[in-house]
Structure formats: structure tokens, C-alpha cells
Amino acid sequence: MTLSRRAVLGAAAASALASRRLVAATTAKIRIGLLLPYSGTYAALGHNITDAMKLAAAEHGGKLGGREVEWVAVDDESDPAKAPGNVNKLIAGEKVDILTGPVHSGVAMAMMQIVRQEEVLTIVTNAGAQAVTGTLCAPHVFRTSFSNWQTSYPCADVLLKAGQKKAVLMFWNYSFGQESMAAFKEGYVKGGGTIVKEIAVPFPSTEFQANLSEIAAIRPDAVFVFFAGAGAAKFVKDYADAGLKDKVPLYGSGFLTDGVLAAQGAAAEGIKTTLHYADALDNPANRKFREAFRKATGRDADVYAVAGYDTVNVLAQALDKVKGDVGARKELIAALESAHVDSPRGKFRFSRAHNPIQDIYLRQVKGGKEVVLGVAMKDAEDPAAGCKMGK
């Protein structure tokens, strides 16, 4: 009795799956889940990623691999505690074919725990946590943005080349800041630099005066920091007000100035940062993208929008190869692994751990604008510590 029931059920399930796949491959819309913040501090980032994805889809005629796209968006509120529920809603409830997002690394970590047990193809569109393409890497998980390592490691060389051998580190004491500092330190110490002091500021405190006095007393050759958003705006202003800007050069990952340059004003002048993108990058793909984004949304594109744009473009490439059959998992993953993306940031491809191998640019604020000085690190590849995939 049991046996026969199981057999019947199995057969039914198999045929249902097969027919669903058949239908999916031919007519049904392809469902892309968006796990992004549409409220709270990161709402603007979520909207930019979403709009850029839709722009890219529209440029492909609204179809990926010959199938129309259907978006299923969930506001993740940048809340890691709500992430498991939201991820399940998209995978089990909405049955999305492809999952994309999020912005917040905490949400990404929670998402990874679930996604690793599932089959659904997942593309991380912003969160830079090392583990996503490190200890938690998975064959069906890709990242189109960056790893925290990539934003900071290349900057070490910039300081060393300028003869700045003694540096102070200052950062918001949470995972992004810690990973960013560890990456910088790795490169800096390897190249003969010395970290004279590490100042961990509790997140999200923005009271920096005491620590700035410490820096003034130490007078290192340079200061490398991680702050973002409002904290970055205030830090850069305080640093200039404290008279340190012209005496001790300030460096950071690009998040120190991206999106807050206007609020920082003259205080940001001269600051050098490293990142995989710059608004001012002069290449045809970037010019075309920025113009199209502005036309579609009325806003200026940013580094977050680029990751959204590239996500859909790389999906379009891979889905074309499998003719829109998301069920052809192996072939789809292989297609993504061999994809070459002509991104607004420049060309990139995926590493064995599925993180972009990309150029990291050295940028400097000049006349209130971010200017690209050159490439700080060519084909920067995250070391993917703890990832056994592809070895």
C-alpha cells in the first residue's frame, strides 16, 4: 500500500515537474524575485538597483532567453531578522525562477543559509560580505557587485607607492568595516607598511572628535577609513575641520564619498578612494548606461544601479544560451561561469567562487567631482577564503 502510493505520488510529481518545465521553457514568464530594501535607510539603493534591472530588461525587449520577465519584489527592510521569512516567501510562496538581492550584508548572510539548501539560482546584487563568495559559496550563487576585500585591498598599494608607510585605521566596528580593514591591512603589511593604530568606532556613532585628536597626536603618514552614508559625510567634514586633511592624507573605499559628496562639500576635496566603479568612468557602456538611466528615472545612476543593470545583462546572456530554460540548471550555471560582461564599470567575468574579477579604480575628489586617476588593481580577484568550489 505504502509502496504503491509512493510510486503513484512520485510519478505524478515527476510528470508535473516535467510538464511544468516544458511549459516554462516555451511560454510561461520567467519570474525574477527581488529581495531589496524599499523602505528605511537603504531604500534609495533598493530603488536604484530595481530600476536599473528593469532598464536592462527593457533594453532586451522585455524578454530574457525569449521569455517575458515578471518581477516579484519584496521589501526586505534591511532587516536580517525578517530575511528568512522574506526569502521563503519568494522561493516557496512565489516560486521565483531566479532570486536577486539584497543590499544589506546581514540580510545576505541569512539569505545564504536558506539558499544553500535550495536549488534556485541566486544573484547577489550588492552585499559585499566575504562569506557570500567565501565560506558560504555555492554553485548556484553568483555576485555581480563586489566583495568587501575588493574595495579596500587595492588601496594599500596606493599608499605604499606614495611612500606612506605608517598608517592609522579607523572604521565602524561591524562586519563591513572589519572586513574592509582586514583586507587593507593584509595588503599594507605585506608591502612593508605598518599600522600604528586601529581605531574601532561603535556603529553607528558619529562622534569622532576624541579619535581625531588621537590621530593629530600620532601624525601618521596617512589614514585609511571605512565609513558610509551619514557617518562618512560627518567624518570627512570633521577630518577637514580638525585641520588634518592637508597634513595627513585621507583614504578609504569608495563608499567614503559615493552618494555623500554634495553633503561633504569642500571637505572632501583631494580624498582618494578605491572602488570597482566611478560615476565619471569614461567608456561607451557607462556613457550609454548613465544616459539611459537618467532618461528612464530622472535620477543619476550610481554604483548600486550598475550591479542591478549587470545582473540582468549577464542573465540575458546565460538564458539565451539555454533558450530560457531555467530548469537546465547545469547548463545555465556553466553559461554564467563563462559569461563576459561588458559592464559600465568595464569588462568583468566571474571567479571560481562566482565573484566578479574586475578592475578596481583609484578615484579622487577634484572640484567637487569624483575623478578617475587610473586603475589601482587590474583584474582584482577576491581570494575567496574558505571556498572549495572550482579548486
Place this chain on the structure above:
Amino acid sequence: MTLSLFALQLVNGVEYGLLLFLVASGLTLVFGVLGVLNFAHGSFYMLGAYLAFWLSGRTGNLWLAILIGLPVMALVGLLVEKLAIARLYSRDHLDQVLLTYGLVLLFNELQRVLWGNDVHGVATPAALAFTIPLGATQTWSAWRVFTSAACIAIAFAIRQIVLKTRFGMRVRAGASNTEMVEALGIDVRRLFAALFSAGTALAGLAGMLAAPLTTVYPGMGESVLILSFVVVVIGGIGSIKGAFFGAMLVGLADTFGKVLLPGFASAIVYAVMAAVLLWRPRGLLGAAAESR
């Protein structure tokens, strides 16, 4: 730590404390006299900062922005008191928390609708857009010096008003025995409305003064609110003088905590609060609250 660095950190701590005092003074007045636990106090700070940003952008002058912003803040205080707070004087603290927390959400949403979620800088007035050398390497922006001076002046003014004017006398009387004041024919409702309005304006002023230093951003009120409560509790609820010493203590503890015990930096202020409360359960100068 060298002596000069110690002196510098002392200056940093006092300067931070002065600004905290300005925010906390309004909170302690409202808490002490009206008996209202006002969670929206941080929102008034934020509103002041955003007004400074918006009005200085419109007028091109921060002085003018403050001049216009202050009466606006006082009016906001009057309205909030009339429409919401006045209904809660007889209710317990939990109801007040519920209502004023609701106001926090309301003001945050208002900020999002009116000004968006971007971070904005506020330009320092041209006359004070210079820096003063402080020690060998560091400088101090003139606006910081001005803000500290303004905080001291306001602290002194509040003291004079509370001690030397009829309004101040009524406030003190109202704080110690509301019913008796009413029996003596003083309109307590009006007194309370005026006081709440003044408290709101003080928070707003703190926000306006801080705006060029902190930049304006969503959620800026919440962090200030928590520290203000710490200051009020350390100082003794309702005591302006207590709030002043409390603010100094918090400013110095935070500054030296960051330098001497960096691993403990985020907890040091609360450790100080716990220590003070163990020593004096009603805060440094909390006698007034005792008689309530």
C-alpha cells in the same frame, strides 16, 4: 597620554557635553515639570536640523534660518502640546510613551516626505567658516567654538529665567506642587503649554546649531534622544543644573572612554550612568523629583 593631548581631550569632552546639555535641558524641563516622558524630543532636534538645512538653502544664510526656525519650532511645540500632549497629563507614563513614540514615527515619515532620505550638508556662515589652531597639528572650526559659547550662554539664560523671573518661579512651583499652583489662581495649562513650547524650541535650536557639524540625515534624532535621557537620568529628573553636570559627565566619559578604553567605548556612558545611580538613585541633583 601627554599633557597636551589630555587637555585637548578635555576640550573635546566639554564641547560634546555642552551640546548634549542643550538638547537635554528641554527634555528635563518637560519631564520634570509636566511629568511627560517625551520620546519625540529627539524628533524636535532632527526637525530643527532639517529646518536649518532647508531654510539656509532658501535664504542662503544660516543666521536667518535660525531666526525663522526658532519661532517655527516654538509653534510646533505649541501645536503638539495642544493636540496631543495636553490630553496625557493625567495618564500614566506608558500611555505617554506610546503617544510620543507614535509622534517619532510621524515626524520621521514627515522628514522622508518633505526632504527625502539623502544626507545633506549645511554650510557654516561665512563669518565663522575658518579654523583655529589647537595644539600642534589639530585645528578647531570656529563654528564649534561658537556653538560651545552659545550653549554656555543659553545655560546661563535658562538659569536666570528659572531663578529670577515670574515665569521661572511658576515653573518651579509647578514642578513641586501643581495643585497648589492651580489653587493660587495660576493657569497651569498655559504654563505647561509655554514650557513645552520652550522645550521644543531648545531641542530645535540644538539641532540647528549642530547641523553644520553633523550634517543632517534620517534618524539623527534617535541617537541624541537616548543620550539625552542618560543625561537627564544622571542629572536628576527636572533639574537643569543636574542636566548640565550630567551632560558634562557624559561628554567627558564618552571622550575619554573612546581613547582609554576603546573596546568598551559604546558601553562607557551607560556604565557611568549605572555608577551614578548606585551612588545616588535619583541622580546627581534629583531632589526636586523626590517631592513630586
